[in-house]
Amino acid sequence: MADFDFAASLQEQISALFHHRVHLVVRSISPSVAICYMPQHVDTKELHTSILSPLQQLGQTPTIEDLRSSLPIGEIMDVAAIPECAPLIVKGWVYIATPQAGIAANVADLPKRSLTSPENETTILGPMVAFTESIGMNTTLLRTSIPDTELCSEEYKIGNKRNTTIHLMFMADRANPDRVELVRQRIKQLRLNDVTGSSELMHMIQDNDLSVFPQLMLTERIDLASHSLIEGKIIILLDGSPLVIVGPSEFIDFFLSMEDRYLGWGIGTFIRALRMVALILSVFLTPAYVAALTFHYEIIPSSLLVSLIESRSKVPFPPLFETIILEVTMELLREAGARLPTKVGQTMGIVGGIVIGQAAVQAGFTSNILIMLVALAALGSFATPDYLMSSSLRLVRYPMVIFAGIWGSIGIVFVTSLVTMHLIRQTSLGRPYFSPVHPIKESDLAYDEVLLPEPKGLTATGHKVRKYVRSISLRSLWTGKIDN
Incomplete structure (x- = not known):
């Protein structure tokens, strides 16, 4: 009778969070353990193999550590209170509860779009893979493109209703720490119920939202995002959006293409x-x-x-x-x-x-x-x-x-x-928007306007390439021989 009481009480509490208008499954594993999930959102095979079978082999009163160590699942988190499990259940997690505490395990099987070619930023040459609406897949694509330990990723949650996930990505050895901190603070200061797309988020965190000119870029191309990270820029990914935000961005950047x-x-x-x-x-x-x-x-x-x-x-x-x-x-x-x-x-x-x-x-x-x-x-x-x-x-x-x-x-x-x-007068994450025209930087202007060949054997990009542009003479371009 005790196991029924605990499972029934758990179902009543979680159903009340959804106003009793949602299809939930609550199963009693033992007198002190019950699980709760949405059947349409989970991988049924993974649920039986990785959760139900291990839990049924435990004793009558297992501890949280026993539950955690028995599950062969990589993504598990502690849930301090029952209200915290509601957004996880919607996302395909299984809530495993005891009378004292609970944990959540990710066995989600949600609909997602497979990889496709870019629809808006098409190129004849170059990679033909674009971002998708899955933030996990997008993060994996970037890490696969840049297999470097300096690539950092920070996770944030925004939106009181949707609780949308944001990933802030940058190269620790190339990105400006002050700009990274500036983006962190702007994300943490967001107070809103909903964010529907990357464009909406971009307008919220850019320097001057009253300007008709965008101060941050949106892209669906993985090669452009990877190149921007290596150049020291910051990438913001939003769950549910196939576009990523790139910043800081100068005015001239909006007229350049990776196909160049x-x-x-x-x-x-x-x-x-x-x-x-x-x-x-x-x-x-x-x-x-x-x-x-x-x-x-x-x-x-x-x-x-x-x-x-x-x-x-x-x-x-x-x-x-x-x-x-x-x-x-x-x-x-x-x-x-x-x-x-x-x-x-x-x-x-x-x-x-x-x-x-x-x-x-x-x-x-x-x-x-x-x-x-x-x-x-x-x-x-x-x-x-x-x-x-x-x-x-x-x-x-x-x-x-x-x-x-x-x-x-x-x-x-x-x-x-x-x-x-x-x-x-505009800036992009604190960087002059009209650079390199104002303030004038001849090397940057030459690098942005004239796409000259990079020196062989150069291990770094960005500022070293810009300095190299100054050393290229008309004679070297005429003869086709460029000295490093």
């Missing part, structure tokens, strides 16, 4: 320069069109000016309104294509753009030249590897267009100055 390194220094440097051109087109192309047609006709060649006048002869709107309407239309097409199913969204984006563009020109709603410029600006924004930075640049284009329509080139210079001053 795989293509070789020559092609990689050309691609990086091409992205800088795409950045200029994305931000300044349509504002320059508005400023030129509104205030600065004299800078347009005569032959081109005639074509512009003929193209806009039937347009009833001034260049400012015409450009804003077309930019908003492009954003609507982009948003609709992203929200629809993949195949439908791609078809809708292509067909919708062609049909709307042709109909708008024939109806005299806009000019064909502006459609071409807006399309080029959109292509420029798509060339940015980071999605958040691409969205920020598109947002900056709107005030640029408005002030270009009000003040012409002065308006463009005004907004550019404001954005530049804003970027200079």
Whole structure:
């Protein structure tokens, strides 16, 4: 009778934690030992082999140490009070209770996604494995990629309701200790009920959440995360998210891709320069069109000016309104294509753009030249590897267009100055965000912009490679011989 009373009491207490609205299994092993678990969340075979069979071989009144030593399971933790076992049971743990105390053993068999290739950060060369929603698998992937004892991992719990697990990872011999401590304090100071994704967590711990520019990077690529760790950066993993947070991140980092390194220094440097051109087109192309047609006709060649006048002869709107309407239309097409199913969204984006563009020109709603410029600006924004930075640049284009329509080139210079001053004032985990442009660091700037070949036999990366960049001469690049 005593074993029934203990098991029934345990079931009543744990069920009360879930408001008696959950399927729990409570089994009595002996008069003083009972187990509790959710059958849908555990590995049934592991449960019988590693928990039930060993426990049934114990005596009538085993101690906690007897329970712990009898279980052939690697992940076991003490549970001081019954309320502490509730989140563990949900995650697939088995709660093993005695009248005095209890322990929990992990035999979880939860649904998880297998390894796949990156969906958003695709590359032609390089590894084809991306992170998943399992924080344990993601941590294992990073440790397998960097089998170094200096790789440290710290675990934290955030969220009063979800109690989400966070892993803070860094290289002890490369990461800045002050920045690591800064991230620790920001994670510990989080007071919230729920964190649904890495992007939400990123905005909570970055230096200035009011800025439209991201100060930390999100990536799904294992090679980028591993390279960032070796460079001395910090990685934050969130359970349930396939994206990891990388910091500190500079403004220039958002325009670099791991594929640049795989293509070789020559092609990689050309691609990086091409992205800088795409950045200029994305931000300044349509504002320059508005400023030129509104205030600065004299800078347009005569032959081109005639074509512009003929193209806009039937347009009833001034260049400012015409450009804003077309930019908003492009954003609507982009948003609709992203929200629809993949195949439908791609078809809708292509067909919708062609049909709307042709109909708008024939109806005299806009000019064909502006459609071409807006399309080029959109292509420029798509060339940015980071999605958040691409969205920020598109947002900056709107005030640029408005002030270009009000003040012409002065308006463009005004907004550019404001954005530049804003970027200079920003920091990423205490590191200057606009570095190496401000404060100026010639070696870092050369390393970021020009992807030169690394010296053979160099065991360290980062600052040593940047110093090495200074020693490379044009003659060595011409002859193809570089002295270490």
